[in-house]
Amino acid sequence: MPYTLKHKEQTRQRILQTAAKLFCTYGFDRVTLDQIMKKANMTHGAFYAHFSGKSSLYEAALQLAASHSFWARREKQSENKETHIKALLTRYLSWTRNSGDSPSPLEFLVTDAAHKEEKVRKAYQACFDSLVDRLTIILKKQGSTGDVKDLAEETVVSLVGTVAIARSITQPLQRDFLKRAQSRIFNRINLAIQDTKIVSDKC
Amino acid sequence: MPYTLKHKEQTRQRILQTAAKLFCTYGFDRVTLDQIMKKANMTHGAFYAHFSGKSSLYEAALQLAASHSFWARREKQSENKETHIKALLTRYLSWTRNSGDSPSPLEFLVTDAAHKEEKVRKAYQACFDSLVDRLTIILKKQGSTGDVKDLAEETVVSLVGTVAIARSITQPLQRDFLKRAQSRIFNRINLAIQDTKIVSDKC
DNA sequence: GTCTATATGATGATAGAC
DNA sequence: GTCTATCATCATATAGAC
Numbered sequence A, B: 001m002p003y004t005l006k007h008k009e010q011t012r013q014r015i016l017q018t019a020a021k022l023f024c025t026y027g028f029d030r031v032t033l034d035q036i037m038k039k040a041n042m043t044h045g046a047f048y049a050h051f052s053g054k055s056s057l058y059e060a061a062l063q064l065a066a067s068h069s070f071w072a073r074r075e076k077q078s079e080n081k082e083t084h085i086k087a088l089l090t091r092y093l094s095w096t097r098n099s100g101d102s103p104s105p106l107e108f109l110v111t112d113a114a115h116k117e118e119k120v121r122k123a124y125q126a127c128f129d130s131l132v133d134r135l136t137i138i139l140k141k142q143g144s145t146g147d148v149k150d151l152a153e154e155t156v157v158s159l160v161g162t163v164a165i166a167r168s169i170t171q172p173l174q175r176d177f178l179k180r181a182q183s184r185i186f187n188r189i190n191l192a193i194q195d196t197k198i199v200s201d202k203c
Numbered sequence C: 001g002t003c004t005a006t007a008t009g010a011t012g013a014t015a016g017a018c
Numbered sequence D: 001g002t003c004t005a006t007c008a009t010c011a012t013a014t015a016g017a018c
Helices: A005-026 A035-037 A044-049 A056-066 A079-095 A103-113 A118-141 A148-168 A172-200 B005-026 B033-037 B044-050 B054-066 B082-094 B105-115 B119-143 B148-168 B169-201
Strands: none
Touching: A005 A035, A005 A103, A005 B148, A044 A118, A044 B148, A056 A103, A056 A118, A056 A172, A079 A118, A079 A148, A079 A172, A103 A118, A103 A148, A103 B105, A103 B119, A118 A148, A148 A172, A148 B119, A148 B148, A148 B169, A172 B044, A172 B082, A172 B148, B005 B033, B005 B044, B005 B054, B005 B105, B005 B148, B033 B044, B033 B054, B033 B119, B054 B105, B082 B148, B082 B169, B105 B119, B105 B148, B119 B148, B148 B169
């Protein structure tokens, strides 16, 4: 038996991961099956042994991207807590055209998901929610009180808006724009934590 | 002479406006020339009497969209100043799938412009800058001091992120999400204006 | 200037050999 | 399961009549 089940599953995963990365970078329309399969070291004819079509692949890739998002990975939490959250945010904002990382699906999908069926939007929603939830937990661990979830949502909106815009403006201004955005986001979070501390000091 | 110069210019404008609206709604790839020309009451063959190709049209449409953005229009400023800025923001955020308005180019372009040539990104940049500048002026008129431009940029980032995400999540949650975002943005602006007032009171 | 008709090219998808 | 054709479709763009 030349092709084992394990082999097939591995191939499928290779296609899926390649696709997720490409979709996240270029969006649904700009990525062709040929392109994906070439990057996965196959010809496009082999594709249909693994997926029923491009739409089907898109759906699966989106879910993978959502769960593989670096927000989902638990970073080593040994370090200083404050460093931890800032490292996360910095990493999110340090997107660059040439970094090997695939960007968060939240940006590229903006145009994509908006005009796709409810199923795709649900996947987008899940991705967004998981980010907000994860950030909420981190913020709470840092001692932030009040409407922490609202702060988390506000932060994610800022992150998405920032990266989305940064991707679309001219190169020379990107760096400074990202810096300004980063310091605004940090300030806001610091403020929330500081306020908490002041309140608890008073008690 | 059956076709006057004026007539040609009018036709060109009709194509341009139709294209701008469609591009802003669906993005570059999802709009076909046939679609545009049909909406402009012509067949696609007539297109090339006015533009050299789709890319050329895209560029022109983007500039038009940037200048026609409702931020560029001066609303009647007779009303209460506070009402004025809030009305603008509310209008931006009140985007709905069925409203006749074409959405701001800042959202749809996110995926588009990111992978296009510098020329397109320059147009995007111009659109973004004009929004920030306009908002800066309005905020200053309202008496906000400090780094007003930074506040304006922060606000635009939030607006773009908000609308972009709202377009991509599931219908039932859109309304509440937009409401929460709106109240956060209003709060931030109110705070900036309030702070200014407190400072000036102290002097 | 606008039309119909057609050329050209790209891409999603299928058929059949290995 | 993967390959090499090949098909079918659709979109950009062109040609030529009116």
